[in-house]
Amino acid sequence: MSRKTSKSFVCSQCGHSQFSWAGKCPSCGAWNSLIEEVSVETKHTTKQRGQVLTPLAVSDIDHSSYKKRLMSGDKGFDTVLGGGFMPGSIVLLAGQPGIGKSTLLLQIANTTSKSQKVLYVSGEESVEQVGSRAERIKSSDSNLLLASSIVADDIAETIVTGGYGLVVVDSIQTIQCRDVPSAAGTVSQITNATAMLTHAAKQTNTALLIVGHVTKEGSIAGPKILEHAVDVVLQLEGDRYGGFKILRTIKNRFGSTNEASIYEMKEEGLIIVDNPSAALLEERRVTDGSIVLATIEGSRPLLVEIQALVQTSSYGYPKRAASGFDLNRMNLLIAMLEKRTKLNLSDKDIYVNIVGGIHVSEPAGDLAVAMAIASASRGMQLKKNAVVFGELGLSGEIRHVVFADKRIAEAKKLGFEGAIGPIMKKGHKDTFMTGVSDIRTALNTFLEKD
Numbered sequence: 001m002s003r004k005t006s007k008s009f010v011c012s013q014c015g016h017s018q019f020s021w022a023g024k025c026p027s028c029g030a031w032n033s034l035i036e037e038v039s040v041e042t043k044h045t046t047k048q049r050g051q052v053l054t055p056l057a058v059s060d061i062d063h064s065s066y067k068k069r070l071m072s073g074d075k076g077f078d079t080v081l082g083g084g085f086m087p088g089s090i091v092l093l094a095g096q097p098g099i100g101k102s103t104l105l106l107q108i109a110n111t112t113s114k115s116q117k118v119l120y121v122s123g124e125e126s127v128e129q130v131g132s133r134a135e136r137i138k139s140s141d142s143n144l145l146l147a148s149s150i151v152a153d154d155i156a157e158t159i160v161t162g163g164y165g166l167v168v169v170d171s172i173q174t175i176q177c178r179d180v181p182s183a184a185g186t187v188s189q190i191t192n193a194t195a196m197l198t199h200a201a202k203q204t205n206t207a208l209l210i211v212g213h214v215t216k217e218g219s220i221a222g223p224k225i226l227e228h229a230v231d232v233v234l235q236l237e238g239d240r241y242g243g244f245k246i247l248r249t250i251k252n253r254f255g256s257t258n259e260a261s262i263y264e265m266k267e268e269g270l271i272i273v274d275n276p277s278a279a280l281l282e283e284r285r286v287t288d289g290s291i292v293l294a295t296i297e298g299s300r301p302l303l304v305e306i307q308a309l310v311q312t313s314s315y316g317y318p319k320r321a322a323s324g325f326d327l328n329r330m331n332l333l334i335a336m337l338e339k340r341t342k343l344n345l346s347d348k349d350i351y352v353n354i355v356g357g358i359h360v361s362e363p364a365g366d367l368a369v370a371m372a373i374a375s376a377s378r379g380m381q382l383k384k385n386a387v388v389f390g391e392l393g394l395s396g397e398i399r400h401v402v403f404a405d406k407r408i409a410e411a412k413k414l415g416f417e418g419a420i421g422p423i424m425k426k427g428h429k430d431t432f433m434t435g436v437s438d439i440r441t442a443l444n445t446f447l448e449k450d
Helices: 076-080 101-112 127-134 152-162 187-204 225-229 276-280 327-341 363-378 402-412 439-446
Strands: 003-010 034-043 090-095 118-122 144-148 168-169 207-212 233-238 245-250 260-266 267-270 290-298 299-312 322-324 346-355 381-382 386-388 418-422 431-438 445-449
Touching: 003 187, 076 245, 076 260, 090 187, 090 225, 101 118, 101 127, 101 168, 101 207, 101 267, 118 127, 118 152, 127 144, 144 322, 152 168, 152 187, 168 225, 187 207, 187 225, 245 276, 276 299, 276 322, 290 402, 299 363, 322 327, 327 346, 327 363, 327 439, 346 363, 346 381, 346 402, 363 386, 363 418, 363 439, 363 445, 386 402, 402 418, 431 439, 439 445
Parallel strands: 090 207, 090 233, 118 144, 118 168, 168 207, 290 386, 322 346, 386 418, 418 431
Antiparallel strands: 003 034, 233 245, 245 260, 260 267, 290 299, 299 346, 381 445
């Protein structure tokens, strides 16, 4: 056989390959994402023929080993997985630097080692560094083994021969294959290393948990094929300097993608928060510009405080800023308020903050944000201690949202006197909920001077 070396430029975002460099990827449109790679092509002088597959009838397949999941021992982590690790599954965990990915993974490895043999492989730290962190979170089980390597071939061989129930690899961007002539973290290295580790895990029914870095835009670094190749994608979000951390399911072949768990970073590691609503509202002060939103994180209800500050602008162009809420969505709500109510916000600086580092992205937060802005603008507050939720249309109408019963139940549990939102369907007799049809009615009915 003959070997031929060639150069190509591969997009780190989508994997598109071409022979010349360009500032913008012609496939996905990303700027400065084309990276030069050297590949070795092997030409065989003889024709290769594949083997005929032996298909099996569905009724003849023995899938008994997949019925029993591997429990991690962490209630929140098992929830987002859909009930624990599926044997042979590949789980990708991504998150911002310093948010606590390695700490969470070491905790999961430690709790899982109570019932299974677990291997933690670090490509970023030495065994001594990982051991120091394990000592801090009080991990000392003899079933938890530590190793340090950046060679995918060695890790795959260890998985095949080790008899492990769970293997953790931190992180995939530092792992490289011996036969791939490029640096770690490139598209070809990530793709080939993932394929090699996946094959070893599937072959031995070993659950594989790998860490993925994220870009400055927040997306998972590397080619998009990385997310397609794995079975489960988890995202750890939140403020790296404090507040709550939210573990979300982005993709799950074995369960729901509507799950989330909330953690808090403490000295002994990431601790799951059993009642996050009470913790978020613990220091709340009832004043103008403060509205409690009943939102949904995954499939669980969560009460968070929406704070708004409105003041006359000192400059010709008013400033608008939002923390934890989409700024474009906020500007849309401000324009709707000016058009559908008597509020004049064109010369006002407006700031919106979601307390606790929580990010609200669902449409049900519209009504609470709009009422917080109106409350701060007029110096008024809610007449009663109530939670607010509902989607707003551009004509000011309040639309229905999902899981209304869960939101109401959470508000009752924390001692609120009522809930304000869309008009419920016929047959709903709960007097706790007060439905309103539009934003103007909501402001006139429920806001009053302090």
